[in-house]
Amino acid sequence: MSLIVAKFGGTSLATPERVKDVAARLVEYHNQKHRVVAVVSAMGKSTDDLLKLALSINKRPPSRELDRLLATGEQASMAVLAMAIDALGVCSVSLSGRQAGIVTTSVFSKAQISEIHADRINEELDSGRIVVVAGFQGITPKGDITTLGRGGSDTTAVALAAGLKADICEIYSDVDGIYTADPRQVPRASKLKSITYEDMLELCASGSGVLQMRSVEVARNFNVVLHCRSAFSSDEGTYVREDQKSGEGESVEESIVTGIVADLSKVKVTLRGVPDRIGLAAELFTTIAEGGVMVDMIVQNISEFGTTDISFTVPESELPRLRPILDGAIEQLGAREYIIKEEMVKLSVVGAGMQSSPGIAAQMFRVLAEAGVNIDMIATSSIRISVVVGYDKVERVMQALHTAYGLDSSEDFTDTHLSAEELAAKLSKGR
Amino acid sequence: MSLIVAKFGGTSLATPERVKDVAARLVEYHNQKHRVVAVVSAMGKSTDDLLKLALSINKRPPSRELDRLLATGEQASMAVLAMAIDALGVCSVSLSGRQAGIVTTSVFSKAQISEIHADRINEELDSGRIVVVAGFQGITPKGDITTLGRGGSDTTAVALAAGLKADICEIYSDVDGIYTADPRQVPRASKLKSITYEDMLELCASGSGVLQMRSVEVARNFNVVLHCRSAFSSDEGTYVREDQKSGEGESVEESIVTGIVADLSKVKVTLRGVPDRIGLAAELFTTIAEGGVMVDMIVQNISEFGTTDISFTVPESELPRLRPILDGAIEQLGAREYIIKEEMVKLSVVGAGMQSSPGIAAQMFRVLAEAGVNIDMIATSSIRISVVVGYDKVERVMQALHTAYGLDSSEDFTDTHLSAEELAAKLSKGR
Numbered sequence: 001m002s003l004i005v006a007k008f009g010g011t012s013l014a015t016p017e018r019v020k021d022v023a024a025r026l027v028e029y030h031n032q033k034h035r036v037v038a039v040v041s042a043m044g045k046s047t048d049d050l051l052k053l054a055l056s057i058n059k060r061p062p063s064r065e066l067d068r069l070l071a072t073g074e075q076a077s078m079a080v081l082a083m084a085i086d087a088l089g090v091c092s093v094s095l096s097g098r099q100a101g102i103v104t105t106s107v108f109s110k111a112q113i114s115e116i117h118a119d120r121i122n123e124e125l126d127s128g129r130i131v132v133v134a135g136f137q138g139i140t141p142k143g144d145i146t147t148l149g150r151g152g153s154d155t156t157a158v159a160l161a162a163g164l165k166a167d168i169c170e171i172y173s174d175v176d177g178i179y180t181a182d183p184r185q186v187p188r189a190s191k192l193k194s195i196t197y198e199d200m201l202e203l204c205a206s207g208s209g210v211l212q213m214r215s216v217e218v219a220r221n222f223n224v225v226l227h228c229r230s231a232f233s234s235d236e237g238t239y240v241r242e243d244q245k246s247g248e249g250e251s252v253e254e255s256i257v258t259g260i261v262a263d264l265s266k267v268k269v270t271l272r273g274v275p276d277r278i279g280l281a282a283e284l285f286t287t288i289a290e291g292g293v294m295v296d297m298i299v300q301n302i303s304e305f306g307t308t309d310i311s312f313t314v315p316e317s318e319l320p321r322l323r324p325i326l327d328g329a330i331e332q333l334g335a336r337e338y339i340i341k342e343e344m345v346k347l348s349v350v351g352a353g354m355q356s357s358p359g360i361a362a363q364m365f366r367v368l369a370e371a372g373v374n375i376d377m378i379a380t381s382s383i384r385i386s387v388v389v390g391y392d393k394v395e396r397v398m399q400a401l402h403t404a405y406g407l408d409s410s411e412d413f414t415d416t417h418l419s420a421e422e423l424a425a426k427l428s429k430g431r
Numbered sequence: 432m433s434l435i436v437a438k439f440g441g442t443s444l445a446t447p448e449r450v451k452d453v454a455a456r457l458v459e460y461h462n463q464k465h466r467v468v469a470v471v472s473a474m475g476k477s478t479d480d481l482l483k484l485a486l487s488i489n490k491r492p493p494s495r496e497l498d499r500l501l502a503t504g505e506q507a508s509m510a511v512l513a514m515a516i517d518a519l520g521v522c523s524v525s526l527s528g529r530q531a532g533i534v535t536t537s538v539f540s541k542a543q544i545s546e547i548h549a550d551r552i553n554e555e556l557d558s559g560r561i562v563v564v565a566g567f568q569g570i571t572p573k574g575d576i577t578t579l580g581r582g583g584s585d586t587t588a589v590a591l592a593a594g595l596k597a598d599i600c601e602i603y604s605d606v607d608g609i610y611t612a613d614p615r616q617v618p619r620a621s622k623l624k625s626i627t628y629e630d631m632l633e634l635c636a637s638g639s640g641v642l643q644m645r646s647v648e649v650a651r652n653f654n655v656v657l658h659c660r661s662a663f664s665s666d667e668g669t670y671v672r673e674d675q676k677s678g679e680g681e682s683v684e685e686s687i688v689t690g691i692v693a694d695l696s697k698v699k700v701t702l703r704g705v706p707d708r709i710g711l712a713a714e715l716f717t718t719i720a721e722g723g724v725m726v727d728m729i730v731q732n733i734s735e736f737g738t739t740d741i742s743f744t745v746p747e748s749e750l751p752r753l754r755p756i757l758d759g760a761i762e763q764l765g766a767r768e769y770i771i772k773e774e775m776v777k778l779s780v781v782g783a784g785m786q787s788s789p790g791i792a793a794q795m796f797r798v799l800a801e802a803g804v805n806i807d808m809i810a811t812s813s814i815r816i817s818v819v820v821g822y823d824k825v826e827r828v829m830q831a832l833h834t835a836y837g838l839d840s841s842e843d844f845t846d847t848h849l850s851a852e853e854l855a856a857k858l859s860k861g862r
Contacts, residue, residue, distance in 0.1 A: 016487040050507065056447040057511055058518040065517070065525055069510035072503040076481065079500035080488055086496070087489040094496055099574065143530065 002167035003125075004029055007039040007135060007157035009173040012231030013077050014044035016084075022172075022231065023084035026130050030090055035125045037164065039135045039157040040081055042073025063108035067137075067147045071097070074134035074153070082132045092130040095120060097137035097145065102156065104138035104146045111146035112214075113138055113155065116163035133160065151212030158215040162222035169224050175210055176230035177238035178203070180407040181260040185398045190409035192258065194239040199258045199352050202384040206348030207263025216240065256353035256360060257405040262394050263346040265316040266296065268376055269326070273336025276308040284310065284329055291325040293318045297346065297379045297386060307336070311377055313346060313388055343391040344376065349401065350384045360405075361385045367400050433598035434556075435460055438470040438566060438588035440604040443662030444508050445475035447515075453603075453662065454515035457561050461521055466556045468595065470566045470588040471512055473504025494539035498568075498578045502528070505565035505584070513563045523561040526551060528568035528576065533587065535569035535577045542577035543645070544569055544586065547594035564591065582643030589646040593653035600655050606641055607661035608669035609634070611838040612691040616829045621840035623689065625670040630689045630783050633815040637779030638694025647671065687784035687791060688836040693825050694777040696747040697727065699807055700757070704767025707739040715741065715760055722756040724749045728777065728810045728817060738767070742808055744777060744819055774822040775807065780832065781815045791836075792816045798831050 006026065013019050022038070029036045041047075050069050054061045061069075078094035085092035097104075101117030124131045135153025138146050148155050154171060161169035178200070181189040195203075197220035204213035210228060219226050219240060229237025274280060281300065288295055298312040314322055319340070326338050354360040364385055368375060377388040389397070402408060437460075439453050453469070460467045472478075481500050485492045492500075509525035516523035528535075532548030555562045566584025569577050579586050585602060592600035609631070612620040626634075628651035635644035641659060650657050650671060660668025705711060712731065719726055729743040745753055750771070757769050785791040795816055799806060808819040820828070833839060 016484070019488055053447070053511060054514055057450055058514040061514040062517045065510040065513045065523075068525055068527075069507055069514075072507045072510075075506070076500055076503045079496040079503075080484060082496045083485055083489040083492040083500075086493045092496075094499055096499075 001033045001035065003035040003037070003164055004168055004170065005037045005039060005157050005161040005164065005166045006170040006172060007153055008041065008081075008231060009153070009171075010041040010044050010047065011174040012172050013040060013042075013081065018231070019043075019077075019080055019084045020087075023081060023088055026085060027088045027090050030130055036130045037121060037125070037160060037166070038081060038130065038132045039153055039160060040074060040077045040132060041135050041153040042070075043077045043080070046073045046076070064144060067108045067111075068145050070147050071134070071137045071145045074136050078132045078134045082130075085130050085132070090130060091128060092132060093124050094132045094134070095124075096134050097156070098139045098143075100131075100133045100160070102133075102138035102159070103141060104148070106140040106142070106144075106146070108144075108146055110149045111138060111140075113148070113159045113218075116159060118160070118163050121160070121164065148214075149212075151209075151215070154212040154215035155218060158218045158222075158224050158226065161224045162218060166224070168227055169219070170227045170229060171211065171215075172229060172231040173210070174231065175228070176233065176235060177228055178208075178210055178240070179259065180257075180409075181398055181402050182208075182262070185262060185395055186260070186402045187399070188402060188408035190407060192238045193236075194241060195258055196352055197240060197242065198383060199350055200240045202348070202350040202381065203259050203261055206261040206350060206384065206386060207346060208259070208261045211240070256357045257349050257351040257407065258353075259350050260398060260401050260405070260407070261348045261350065262398055263296075263348070264391070264394070266313045266344040266346050266388065267316050267319055268311060268313050268341040268344045268388055269322070270309055270311040270339045270341070271326075271330070271333075271335045271337075272309050272339065273307045274310055275334050276306055280333060281310065284333060285312075287329050287332070288322070288325055291321060293322050293325065297377060297388065299377045299379060313344065313377070316342065341376070344388050345391050345394050346386055346388050347394070347397065347401070348384055348386040349405070352383050354383060354385070363404060364401065367404050368397060371397050371400055373397055432464045432466065434466040434468070434595055435599055435601065436468045436470060436588050436592040436595065436597045437601040437603060438584055439472065439512075439662060440584070440602075441472040441475050441478065442605040443603050444471060444473075444512065449662070450474075450508075450511055450515045451518075454512060454519055457516060458519045458521050461561055467561045468552060468556070468591060468597070469512060469561065469563045470584055470591060471505060471508045471563060472566050472584040473501075474508045474511070477504045477507070495575060498539045498542075499576050501578050502565070502568040502576045505567050509563045509565045513561075516561050516563070521561060522559060523563060524555050525563040525565070526555070527565050528587070529570045529574075531562075531564045531591070533564075533569035533590070534572060535579070537571040537573070537575075537577070539575075539577055541580045542569060542571075544579070544590045544649075547590060549591070549594050552591075552595065579645075580643075582640075582646070585643040585646035586649060589649045589653075589655050589657065592655045593649060597655070599658055600650070601658045601660060602642065602646075603660060603662040604641070605662065606659070607664065607666060608659055609639075609641055609671070610690065611688075611840075612829055612833050613639075613693070616693060616826055617691070617833045618830070619833060619839035621838060623669045624667075625672060626689060627783055628671060628673065629814060630781055631671045633779070633781040633812065634690050634692055637692040637781060637815065637817060638777060639690070639692045642671070687788045688780050688782040688838065689784075690781050691829060691832050691836070691838070692779045692781065693829055694727075694779070695822070695825070697744045697775040697777050697819065698747050698750055699742060699744050699772040699775045699819055700753070701740055701742040701770045701772070702757075702761070702764075702766045702768075703740050703770065704738045705741055706765050707737055711764060712741065715764060716743075718760050718763070719753070719756055722752060724753050724756065728808060728819065730808045730810060744775065744808070747773065772807070775819050776822050776825050777817050777819050778825070778828065778832070779815055779817040780836070783814050785814060785816070794835060795832065798835050799828060802828050802831055804828055 082092040082094040103115040104111035135156040177191040179189040183189040226240035296313040375387045513523040513525040534546040535542035566587040608622040610620040614620040657671040727744040806818045
């Protein structure tokens with residue numbers, strides 16, 4: 001008998017039929033004598049619909065009320081799933097974030113889980129029920145409802161798995177695992193049997209939308225084994241766990257590079273002629289952070305004549321908020337000007353193996369050069385190399401890199417191929 | 432400075448524009464230095480949509496989960512209204528039934544408010560906020576969410592008004608007041624300036640869907656003045672309060688009869704050849720009540736040869752649940768058979784004045800006889816006469832009664848006239 005935490009994304013719960021399928025899967029676990037906790041996202045696109053409704057009422061809705069509104073999505077879907085389980089003759093109980101004892105910080109819309117009081121969940125499990133918990137939400141110590149940000153249900157699931165000492169945390173979605181690259185971009189991408197927390201974190205940081213980054217951090221910190229798999233099949237997906245070598249030694253897992261990720265919809269900002277003095281970067285990025293803008297890569301170029309250039313990337317969606325901040329910062333810092341370059345992409349090559357393997361970066365730059373792609377920025381960590389390049393040749397470059405690093409699978413996913421526009425829309429949304 | 436509790440029905444909140452209108456009205460009260468508590472229903476038809484979703488998943492959804500699901504409707508609408516108020520530059524806070532301190536009995540889907548802990552509401556009012564409370568819901572002492580049944584938001588509003596000692600409880604809906612008869616049935620119906628709690632209770636019991644009956648009971652018990660009015664105009668509606676004589680002496684209010692109500696979609700059930708022994712009626716109606724079926728009128732006819740006939744009415748919607756209960760009851764009680772007569776209507780004439788005014792019942796029966804309508808059942812209270820008749824001539828009879836009792840107004844509402852089918856659909860839903 002093990003304790004299973006299983007998280008289901010919105011697509012897996014989009015229709016009554018799919019809800020029933022999810023219920024059947026949980027009941028099967030229950031009949032196999034497992035203790036089962038399901039964590040649910042809102043059904044289908046309902047979070048987007050609620051968000052649209054809010055914006056039609058108030059262009060800048062107060063975050064407390066927005067969280068309160070969005071949280072209803074998961075509260076509806078948990079009740080519906082509990083009903084579906086009941087229809088199969090198994091007792092079930094739905095618990096909101098509050099009832100599940102999920103206490104968060106008081107930062108509305110980006111709250112972090114601070115404590116879990118799992119008494120009620122354990123009590124319900126002890127009495128033989130399947131417990132369904134609303135993902136994405138918790139309460140502040142004062143009792144107001146908070147949400148955890150996009151993809152927050154993953155974090156709810158992992159945090160509950162950690163708190164309940166679950167044997168496994170299954171993440172069900174419309175994606176059947178973690179791939180060496182997005183199969184829609186790289187037709188010959190291969191599914192990984194397993195991946196380490198570190199590699200998965202780098203993939204998340206590089207723009208892979210399969211798992212919320214915070215959930216992977218929590219999983220690593222509490223050593224929770226994740227299993228990312230499809231809600232629409234019983235095939236195994238990809239395990240995220242400490243030591244991938246303990247898995248079945250597949251060729252893919254022995255590659256130096258684990259995966260390649262393109263993070264579309266980036267904007268590169270360069271501040272030119274910034275006085276080269278100590279503490280200036282701190283000042284600049286503090287101002288930007290206080291404006292609530294998320295900065296991604298930062299690169300500072302060589303200084304000339306006592307001034308320097310600072311470049312960084314932000315998601316395209318942050319641009320409207322960023323411009324007024326930059327207008328002020330230019331003056332405050334005594335910089336000459338700022339330049340914004342839109343339609344940029346961050347390409348990342350990730351793999352724990354590259355720490356001890358020279359030439360990976362060189363190989364990447366060579367592939368890009370051969371494809372005639374100019375590199376705008378470069379940044380590396382010990383297990384990742386990221387470059388920022390123009391948008392136009394992404395797909396060709398992705399495939400070329402994938403082949404160069406020996407990641408191509410024998411299967412071909414060409415039929416799921418999307419246009420660059422569809423891709424961009426899809427990926428920017430997935431974040 | 433007074434304390435106003437204002438309740439808004441689903442139609443008043445059906446679109447973003449209407450939500451903004453409601454917000455503007457509340458902000459106006461706020462600017463006039465009133466303390467304002469708004470109580471909201473779910474937006475538009477969302478409760479019906481949620482109910483449909485539940486039934487598509489589970490034909491008999493567990494009531495705890497159903498309540499949890501339905502409660503999300505009001506939780507979404509309260510957040511949206513708070514956002515709309517914020518957009519007008521006034522601070523607002525939305526509170527769920529739990530946060531508003533509304534504690535109920537543990538009977539899911541038909542819970543009754545048992546206590547109100549108004550500390551949080553008072554605190555928020557003291558800090559100058561407009562408080563928006565989710566209607567229709569509360570929590571059990573154990574902390575599970577309950578709902579108060581159809582129209583329960585009225586009761587939330589009145590109970591809050593009582594608990595907060597509000598100066599007035601306004602009930603905003605798509606109806607602009609209480610009429611002597613449904614204007615869709617009786618074109619010359621007149622709007623009442625005021626009505627006593629007792630008359631209003633009889634109107635509710637007779638099938639008027641304007642206010643939830645329980646809310647009127649609570650209003651009477653705590654002497655809360657109600658004002659039923661339209662959300663789409665600033666015209667005065669109808670006051671429900673202790674002494675209608677204190678109002679402006681309008682001719683309508685001096686009538687003996689206050690109003691006429693038709694409660695459509697009734698079914699008459701007759702048990703034939705029931706052994707005439709003590710305790711039998713108790714046994715029968717206990718069995719029916721335990722099956723969760725709401726019985727309306729009950730009449731027992733004269734017994735012949737030691738057996739008797741018992742007739743009662745139930746809403747048509749209860750029939751599927753009632754049949755198996757009757758099959759069992761027939762055997763258990765040793766009755767001969769049961770007969771079901773569908774498409775019946777309960778017509779009621781209500782008015783405190785009739786207590787001291789003979790001949791009102793005779794007049795009613797005369798009008799019916801002249802219209803060629805056969806009376807199936809008769810039941811009376813001191814201020815109400817109800818008859819059950821066949822469905823076909825309702826409208827004509829309604830108008831004839833209205834005229835006979837001198838209730839006709841000079842205005843004519845013929846343009847809002849609906850067909851009998853539309854009427855039936857509308858009224859059965861309104862309950």
